[in-house]
Amino acid sequence: MASPDHITALSKVVLNNLEYQHDWTQVKTHEQPNLPRPLIYGLPPKRLYVHPDEQVDVIKAEKERGKPIQQEPEVEWVLPLHLSEKWSPAQFAALFDAIEAVPPGVAREEALHLDGTDARWRLWRGPKRGKRILLATVQDDSTVTYYWIHDGLVKPRQN
Amino acid sequence: MDATVPERRVRISRIAGRYLIFDIEDVVYIRRHHGICAVLTGTMPQNPTQNLFLGLPVELHSEEAKLLVDKGVGYIADELTDHLSRLSIMDGNLRKAYLQHIKQQRRNAQQAFEEEKAKIQAKHQAKRKAAAKPNPTVTTNPEEASAIAESGPSLFDPSMSPNPAKETRPKETLPPSITPTTSAHLLPIPSNPVSTAVDPSSSSYPLYKYLNSRGYYTTPGLRFGGDYSVYPGDPFRYHAHHMANSYGWDEEIPMLDLVMSGRLGTAVKKSFLFGAEKPGKEVGGAAKEEGGHGEVRVFCIEWAGM
Numbered sequence: 256m257a258s259p260d261h262i263t264a265l266s267k268v269v270l271n272n273l274e275y276q277h278d279w280t281q282v283k284t285h286e287q288p289n290l291p292r293p294l295i296y297g298l299p300p301k302r303l304y305v306h307p308d309e310q311v312d313v314i315k316a317e318k319e320r321g322k323p324i325q326q327e328p329e330v331e332w333v334l335p336l337h338l339s340e341k342w343s344p345a346q347f348a349a350l351f352d353a354i355e356a357v358p359p360g361v362a363r364e365e366a367l368h369l370d371g372t373d374a375r376w377r378l379w380r381g382p383k384r385g386k387r388i389l390l391a392t393v394q395d396d397s398t399v400t401y402y403w404i405h406d407g408l409v410k411p412r413q414n
Numbered sequence: 415m416d417a418t419v420p421e422r423r424v425r426i427s428r429i430a431g432r433y434l435i436f437d438i439e440d441v442v443y444i445r446r447h448h449g450i451c452a453v454l455t456g457t458m459p460q461n462p463t464q465n466l467f468l469g470l471p472v473e474l475h476s477e478e479a480k481l482l483v484d485k486g487v488g489y490i491a492d493e494l495t496d497h498l499s500r501l502s503i504m505d506g507n508l509r510k511a512y513l514q515h516i517k518q519q520r521r522n523a524q525q526a527f528e529e530e531k532a533k534i535q536a537k538h539q540a541k542r543k544a545a546a547k548p549n550p551t552v553t554t555n556p557e558e559a560s561a562i563a564e565s566g567p568s569l570f571d572p573s574m575s576p577n578p579a580k581e582t583r584p585k586e587t588l589p590p591s592i593t594p595t596t597s598a599h600l601l602p603i604p605s606n607p608v609s610t611a612v613d614p615s616s617s618s619y620p621l622y623k624y625l626n627s628r629g630y631y632t633t634p635g636l637r638f639g640g641d642y643s644v645y646p647g648d649p650f651r652y653h654a655h656h657m658a659n660s661y662g663w664d665e666e667i668p669m670l671d672l673v674m675s676g677r678l679g680t681a682v683k684k685s686f687l688f689g690a691e692k693p694g695k696e697v698g699g700a701a702k703e704e705g706g707h708g709e710v711r712v713f714c715i716e717w718a719g720m
Contacts, residue, residue, distance in 0.1 A: 341666035344690035
């Protein structure tokens with residue numbers, strides 16, 4: 256489809272954009288033999304995505320505790336793309352099949368917190384987390400737009 | 415969808431390539447038990463340019479018709495050949511029964527008219543009593559007017575004066591003539607109807623089936639810019655959650671389409687859902703042709719807010 260040079264440049268644009276425009280930290284590229292191109296993962300400055308059902312669980316837990324729960328940001332996957340590209344459902348399916356829901360490095364650490372009875376909402380950060388990738392679409396003027404793509408039927412955050 | 419679904423075979427009439435349902439019971443049944451709303455298309459005969467508050471018949475998409483046939487709860491009757499063939503084999507008994515049925519309908523209609531008339535009379539009389547100077551007018555309500563018009567001879571009956579309060583019961587008239595709205599009683603439903611096949615025109619059938627099997631209702635998606643609007647339950651109760659498009663498994667989607675649809679979906683508080691059927695392992699080549707048997711993968715796109 257595209258030359259490796261092109262992909263590297265694309266990744267770099269997205270990586271820089273995440274780091275310097277959106278203040279992401281721990282931004283890294285992730286290579287894997289069954290991936291069509293390297294993915295990026297990193298930690299946004301604030302929570303980027305809360306599943307509507309997770310929100311319900313959090314509100315319930317907050318009510319029980321009587322104090323608000325701090326929403327720590329989660330490490331997210333990012334797929335760098337160029338606007339001129341075309342992807343088929345088959346390619347997206349293969350991509351989702353190749354990745355874990357939680358990017359590498361953080362899974363173990365988060366798992367430690369999975370204790371206590373009021374931790375239902377915590378499951379959303381581990382086993383209950385669905386596969387999602389941030390589509391970072393780059394145009395030649397260096398505009399980058401970010402859209403979530405979820406694997407499967409996921410209800411919208413606002414409705 | 416649930417265990418207590420009543421046994422029923424929905425008659426889907428294929429007329430000029432469209433799939434229509436004329437029986438209100440069937441319409442209720444497929445909506446309640448099979449998650450199919452379809453689209454009301456009928457206008458009133460008096461108002462053919464009507465485009466709001468439409469009524470029977472209900473028009474099904476070809477994928478909806480196919481789903482009903484595949485589930486075994488509906489069958490497709492090709493009305494043109496069906497009517498001709500069954501009318502030609504009609505015997506005397508059937509004819510008699512049909513005439514009897516028409517007569518009964520006429521009597522029912524007359525009873526309804528009379529009840530309606532009595533109600534109006536009572537109303538006017540009450541008004542007359544209430545007002546010092548009685549000045550009742552002829553009913554101009556189109557519904558009542560048409561009801562009177564349809565009652566045939568009684569319209570010209572001299573006993574029907576412009577002042578309904580004075581009006582006496584019209585002399586014994588013939589029951590009003592009626593135009594049957596369906597031919598259901600003319601052509602009794604065979605005990606084991608054979609369905610003709612649905613045209614395999616819809617490539618979005620696998621996605622449609624996938625959504626329907628998960629309890630989602632769909633309506634045509636034009637108003638939100640997709641193939642379908644997808645509701646998590648009956649559209650009377652819920653807002654749509656997704657706008658959905660169906661693609662081929664290897665169909666290449668321009669990135670701009672995804673961004674555009676994602677943006678559009680977010681703007682109307684929905685997510686953009688797209689899906690495709692993974693072509694199954696070909697078993698004798700039949701599976702591929704039919705569709706709706708392979709695994710369907712769907713993806714949802716929303717704006718990330720950054």
